[in-house]
Amino acid sequence: MTELPRPPLPPFTRETATAKVRAAEDAWNSRCADTVAPAYTLDTNWRNRAEFPQGREEVHRFLTAKWQREHNYRLIKELWAFTDNRIAVRFAYEWQDAAGQWFRSYGNENWEFDAKGRMAHRFASINDLKISEDERLFHWPLGPRPAEHPGLSALGL
Numbered sequence: 740m741t742e743l744p745r746p747p748l749p750p751f752t753r754e755t756a757t758a759k760v761r762a763a764e765d766a767w768n769s770r771c772a773d774t775v776a777p778a779y780t781l782d783t784n785w786r787n788r789a790e791f792p793q794g795r796e797e798v799h800r801f802l803t804a805k806w807q808r809e810h811n812y813r814l815i816k817e818l819w820a821f822t823d824n825r826i827a828v829r830f831a832y833e834w835q836d837a838a839g840q841w842f843r844s845y846g847n848e849n850w851e852f853d854a855k856g857r858m859a860h861r862f863a864s865i866n867d868l869k870i871s872e873d874e875r876l877f878h879w880p881l882g883p884r885p886a887e888h889p890g891l892s893a894l895g896l
Contacts, residue, residue: 749824756821
């Protein structure tokens with residue numbers, strides 16, 4: 740079975756790259772591997788911290804495990820740069836571990852897409868910072884970030 744394209748498709752413009760980033764943010768904020776994994780090619784190649792999931796099935800397992808250990812996950816992504824079929828983003832997300840400790844994780848991702856708009860390569864570098872509950876900045880109900888919630892630049896991140 741041939742998979743349908745996932746617009747916006749490359750080559751990207753500022754508008755379509757921004758839309759692709761927001762679609763990825765919204766999907767990841769679902770915290771549902773079944774929603775997120777189809778955005779990647781069947782043979783996608785990842786680096787996420789020191790893990791190297793290969794293929795959509797491994798990515799699905801990786802995401803399932805991630806959201807089992809990262810509770811109350813809320814993510815903001817922001818376009819950094821783009822070319823024809825590549826997008827660079829910076830992001831931050833807040834989450835709690837099983838003991839209730841809050842973290843803000845900061846990172847950068849480099850994405851490369853196939854002609855059908857699926858991500859073939861994803862390289863992420865991420866750092867974690869322990870924060871107290873009163874240092875949290877991402878205060879929306881679980882799910883997609885509301886349109887009126889500030890992004891990273893507006894939050895000074």
